[in-house]
Amino acid sequence: MSSLTDRRITHLPLYLLFLLVCLLSTAAADELQILLKLKSTLQASNTNNNIFNTWNSTNSVCSFTGIACNENGFVRDIDLSNQNLSGFLAADAICQLESLETLSLGFNFLHGTIKEDLNNCVNLKYLDLGNNLFSGSFPDISSLSRLEHLHLNYSGFSGTFPWKSLGNMTGLIRLSLGDNPFHQSPFPTEVLNLNKLIWLYLSNCSLGGSIPKGIGNLTELINLELSYNNMIGEIPSEITKLTKLWQLELYDNQFTGTLPSGLRNLTNLENFDASANLLEGDLSELGFLQNIVSLQLFENSFSGEVPTEFGEFKKLVNLSLYKNKLTGPLPQKLGSWSKIDFIDISENLLTGSIPPDMCKMGTMRGFLLVQNKFTGEIPANYAKCSTLKRFRVNINSLSGVVPPGIWGLPNAHIIDLTSNQFEGPITSDIGNAKMLAKLVVSYNQLSGELPDEISKATSLVSIVLNNNRFSGNLPGSIGDLRHLGTLYLQSNRFSASIPDSLGNCNLLSDLNMAENSLSGDIPSSLGSLPTLNSLNLSQNQLSGEIPKSLASLRLSLLDLSHNRLTGAIPESLSIAAYNSSFSGNSGLCSTDISSFPQCSSGSGMSKDVRTLIICFSAGSAILLVSLTCFLFLKKREKDEDRSLKEESWDIKSFHEISFTEGEILDSIRQENLIGKGGSGNVYRVLLANGKDLAVKHIWNTDPSDRKRFKSMAPVLAKRGGKLKEFNAEVQMLSSIRHVNVVKLYCSITSEDSSLLVYEYMPNGSLWDQLHTCQKMKLDWETRHEIAVGAAKGLEYLHHGLERLVMHRDVKSSNILLDEFLKPKIADFGLAKIVQATADKDSTHVIAGTPGYIAPEYGYTYKVNEKSDVYSFGVVLMELVTGKRPIEPEFGENKDIVSWVSSMLGSRESILSMVDSYIPEVNKEEVIKVLRIAILCTARVPELRPSMRSVVQMLEEAHETFKLLKIVISKDGAAADKKMKVVKGIEN
Template identity: 70%
Template sequence: MSTAFLYRQIFLSSCLLFCFCLPFGVKSDELQLLLNLKSALNRSSTPNVLDSWEAANPFCSFNGITCNAEGSVKEIELSSQKLTGVLPLDSICQLQSLDKLSLGYNLLYGAITKDLSTCVKLQYLDLGNNLFTGSFPDISALSELQYLYLNGSGFSDTFPWKSLENMTNLVVLSLGDNPFDRTPFPDEILKLKKLNWLYLANCSIEGRIPPAIGDLTELIELELQYNYLSGEIPVEIGKLHKLWQLELYSNELIGKLPVGFRNLTNLEYFDASANHLEGDISEVRYLTNLISLQLFENNFTGEVPPELGEFKKLVNLSLYTNMLTGPLPQKIGSWAEFDYIDVSENFLTGPIPPDMCKKGTMKAVLMLQNNFTGGIPATYASCTTLKRFRVSYNSLSGMVPAGIWGLPKVDIIDISFNQFEGAITSDIKNAKAIGTLSAEHNLLSGELPEEISEATSLVRIELNNNQISGKLPHGIGELKILSSLELQNNRLSGSIPESLGSCASISNINMASNSLSGKIPSSLGSLPTLNSMNLSRNELSGEIPESLSSLKLSVFDLSYNRLTGPIPESLSIEGHNGSLTGNPGLCSPTITSFKRCPPDSGMSKDVRTLIVCLALGATILLALLGCFLYLRRTEKDHDRSLKEESWDFKSFHVLTFTEDEILDSIKQENLIGKGGSGNVYKVMLSNGAELAVKHIWNTDSNGRRKSQSTAPILSKRAGKAKEFDAEVQTLSSIRHVNVVKLYCSITSEDSSLLVYEYMPNGSLWDRLHTSRKMELDWDTRYEIAVGAAKGLEYLHHGCERPVIHRDVKSSNILLDEFLKPRIADFGLAKIVQANGGKDSSHVIAGTHGYIAPEYGYTCKVNEKSDVYSFGVVLMELVSGKRPIEPEYGDNKDIVGWVCSKLKNKESVFSTVDPRIPDALKEEAVKVLRIAILCTTTLPALRPTMRNVVQMLEEAEPCKLVGVVISKDGDHKKQEAMDYAEKFNQQL
């Protein structure tokens, strides 16, 4: 064998060996890159999708990995896997064949500091629904990209719109639900002619919708809701013939639905609600494929197109709060599985369409405040899926179909202010879910059925101003959660059932102007929450029960009955004179307008003598005590003058103290705190109980005290005494274990005293930040967070009208002897009015460090402002730091500081209070993540307090978090926010 031949063979063998080994080298590199990705990501729960990612396994068999025919990584699909960590894009982009990267719906955080220019083969990129921070990088190099999902990813600042110019292959562009800087509609998007899905909701787009939007003729879905769009809807939008869904709600659009809108014949979902649109809605008559039509809260006029009655797919129709006239199409909702109709607050006429529950799926009939006539169609009596039936404030008449009263799932029956006749039938026993029965101001007659006591979910019964006769059901006491009973102005007779005293939750009883007879049940005196009782203009007889003396009522009226005997001593005050008039058989030793009781009226001579002696002795003691207090009050002029003023005493609970006990305790030695609205005193009662009293001086516009000669102004924040009184009265009705209890108010022309329960452990601020702070272990901090959240949830969702606190902070969260929290200090609280619209207040209020960022561009606030402030409190609980600290740097607060720490796991854990053991820091971070969601810049992206409570309860130590955030109410869209899905089973 020649030497040349031997060299040639060696050369060929070496080349073959090199070619054979090259793929193994590449594969070895890709394996290492995937192992690097695994090390950067983690998942706290099991099973872990990354468990199969081991060096001993072929990487093409890794969970979530797809390889091409050459054995290189082609796709990474790890969405919705509860992964957390900082994304190592520099490693990922070295996978030379990667064309799909899907990491949406995880908990990835930190900033994207590496550009994506080396991921040039990417066609599919999903980083949406994560917790990233900072700006999104330039992606101009990704010219092959077809699908880009960044919705709800957390990126902020200015989005690199210019980088979209070369992405002419984009089919899906989803950038919504991110707090980007405000920008006009980006021109770059108008060049993406292949787009079929464009999702730009909640990303601060402003200005007009450009006419060139009509050039994106491949669009199937166009979602622009929750932005700052203005001007008219461009006519060119009618060129989008393939459009299936169009979402424009909650913008500032004006004008009419454009001519040519009728061309969108493939449209199935259309929502332009909460804008300023006007004119008629005749253009929608051609959109025969509509499934959902939402045009509420606009200024539309004219009639509802009759063609809607022939729409075969329509299941949702919301047209409320417009100015529509004429009848509804009678066949509307009769073709498909109709879900709900809300056409409230219009000027609609004619009968109620009869067949909307034809398919047996309807959940809500909401047609209140119109001019509908005729009766309730009998078909709804068998609509067992109905949850809300509200047709109040119309001109409806006739008999209510019997089955309506007994719908098994109905929560509200509201037929008030009509001309309905007939009786409430025994079918009501089947209404096991009903909470509100509202039928006042009708022509209902007959007796209340005994079976009403079987509807045990009833909270409100409003049947006043009808012609209901007969006796009250004896079993009415079975309604244990009944709060309000209004039966005034009817024809009721017989006695008041003794069992009514078993309705332990009742706060309002009104049976005035009936023909009730017999005695007033003594059991009414044991009702713990009764606040208003009106039994006037009946035929009640006998003596007033002594047990009523224990009630402290804001409304008390027994006038014009046949009551006899002595008026109980606690009721024998001139203030009740009008409440007892019209009872000539009553007598009183003190009220001059009543005859004096005879010597034998209810007490013996010895008893009377004893009472006189005791009264005389008490008078002497009080005189001596008064002299003593007068001398002691020389320390402060305003303390000395309190007893000289004329006070108005209003109680909201059963009290064990007197007005004098409170007034006598307002002195310097009992001062425990000072605030912007007044001083706070600790009062020790003779029975050992402790109270807190806030003394608020009236001030003028300059903050100076008003003299007695000036018009009364009860606080700095209130311009009118009546407004203050109304607000206190509303807040006094609050009953919740996590809201501080207001016992009473004592007011004069110069000042006001508010008497609260005393919290011996001070405020959460004290315990976290001041020299009096004490160690709070993590379990205690968690319980404080949950309790305070439940208190705010009650204010927002549990009151008849929501209460916005507007100054939520750790110093307004007080702690009782067991460190259980109470929401306190409603000095800035605002009651949401029924006609308050989207926003509840126009007054800048709150405390620096807790104020939501929307104050920077609007004075309008709602419940979401409280949610932001509560998120700051959660950050305090987790970090132990104040909202404002020097270490945060200029123009930064605790929210900005926390966000700056979301770079890696170690940085996040460094935000946790060092006093919390390392073993519990993972639990604290769960609460920190909830705090981050609460403090999202855009109010629409924050959860409700109801959702916050749910998240916190699921974040209990050793539990996982699960949440779906939805919107509440008849007039709100019943859908989950995509943004909140990141917290769905992910912690």
């Protein structure tokens, strides 16, 4: 017996070893099944590089791509980030991996909700679910007490974040929860106890209240980001205890007061952004931040001088101080020591000369000194700055001759010298400006001839030279500028004839050569310009007959007055809209315009024309019948015009205006009609001073009932109440001031109708440019700028006013484009105005346009700001795909949102949605914008981001900095931080 026992004891280690091997084998088999289950819930969009190719039962799990094991062969890390994966997260399976320390699934297309099962991953140290399309609330994860890295930014989670679960994570090093539509909450006090934090990213997650003083406890912080929230109060002085800070981002809140004393202690600070707040005081504390790389303080109320110490900064790359109240000169050494990329100090009160060396290192791309009081000349050094893309010094008091090289900057997209005192010529260097789209130099004292070499700047879209002293001939080669859309040469001294080659500029829409000394005939080739909308050749010395080819144009403005023209005014141009277009030409005659002599048979009237008149007389009876029918069909329009003249009008101006009520009323005619909509007709009005306006005419009652209503005092009394409501609503809308919102000049009201007078947008709407015969091949940079600008306009309506303004009809046709394709939101709040003018029993309420309407309207008939967000998401899809919101190819009862959703199965199908006009190099960025569009069009309104979030996401999608690696733990683990795009004024 003893011997048997001894043998058993002798073989016990072998038994235990065998048992351990069996257990390990079973555990390995279990982990294999868990990973294969995970694979079944995820799909790799890129079939050319499928990360799951190695994930099969014949391989060891430790050899699976994206998997790392510990020394015992158990799964320790799962890293499937940035693999274009779609599907949902099976947390219940993943958390059965008992040795799992790292779960990294960021930058994918994962969706669905996250269940409480995640709480079972008790050994997790690193969790990254950021940059996905999840929905619903994030679960309580209190049991994850070993967590050191938590990344949930831009993941789509909403609801109330479980801040209390952070209380157990005392070892947390990195916390990134920003860019999620969480419910608003004050700054979470639980974070203040995480004294090992080096990275805190809480931007754009609906934080309110003030920054608590306890922030000073987080002394290990390298990065602190609280931007795009609703925070108030002063920046606490305790923040100056965070001496290790490398980046401090506080932009777009409502912080007040001055920069805290002691900010100079943050000597490691490289990136500081407190822009778009309500801060004031001087910048003296910042002069000690010698390591600063990016300093952005725009849109505040800072005053005083720019510290001279800024001129000694050795690392400065980006400086944005625009829209403040800064005075005095700029440090003359500014930029002398560093690789400046972008300088924008526009809209201040700065004086003195321009520092000469801001492009000394040859890296500057943006140079914006708009609207200050700078004097002196442009330093010659900037003529050598070949990297410059935007050179804008307009609205200053600069003088002297422009250095020749400025005209030929090879990468410049815009050169704007407007409203200074510059002299001298545009030199032949202009031929080197191959990328130049906009040359804007109006209101200076420039002189000389326009060089022939301007035709070599083949990217030119706008040439604005008006109100200078240019003279001589216009270059005949100007017709080589095939992209030219705007040519303003008025108020100069040009002579000789108009080049016939202008007829080759097929995109030309606005041509103004008034007030020069041009002579010779008007080229008939101008009549072949398919997009010409405005032609002003007045106050010259042009002679000869008016080309009959002009009759084929559909012009909103024609002015040939005060020339030496002779012969008959073409019959098709003899319309009321052009009554004043021919005055001051004593040699003209007309058969229709009474103010001109009647044309005789020898007055240039051909035999064919006389024959036509005889035929017209012979068939007058037939035409009279036709005219009767026409008048019957047009009765409503004529009644409207007549009614306008009969009404008593009340004008309320909201800006300084240079026109009268009569000018507007006289222009509400059928020939000036440029658009129709459910809310009324839109007319283009040309004022006597040459300025264009857009007027929307809204009837307060049905036109067929006007005569009946005039005899009904009770109805008029009711309408009087409605008129007050209308006026109150318009008064509120008139207070809106934003660069991306169309300006409302005034309202003109009567008992029966109302006129809203807006600024005029010469490039029509985004719909026109994307979907109609007027469309341009918009490059991706332009599309992105339109998206950001429109988003900023909507953000202002939602968040920038005392009370929220819902648009109610966001669509691409309500995003108008100015001469530089800068977007402006139109018709904001118009649905409410129309409701204010309607009868109480009316069921007609403008709630959107098919294809753009948010789904909740179908079952609640209610809209809020998230309905606007949905509609804007549709606009983003238009910009990305180039398709209309409703297309036959989508299928019956389907729109662009459902079509995009159906195309998310693979990377190839996703890329196939991108507009073919967009080059391959931009497509990765385009997909990021498509991701934003998908978030905006979530079916549940609460899951959609705010417009404030949308603006930030769009800007970050266009970021210019590379990922920055920062070592944050002893084992060499690194964290990627995508730096925010440098924000610059886009005036």
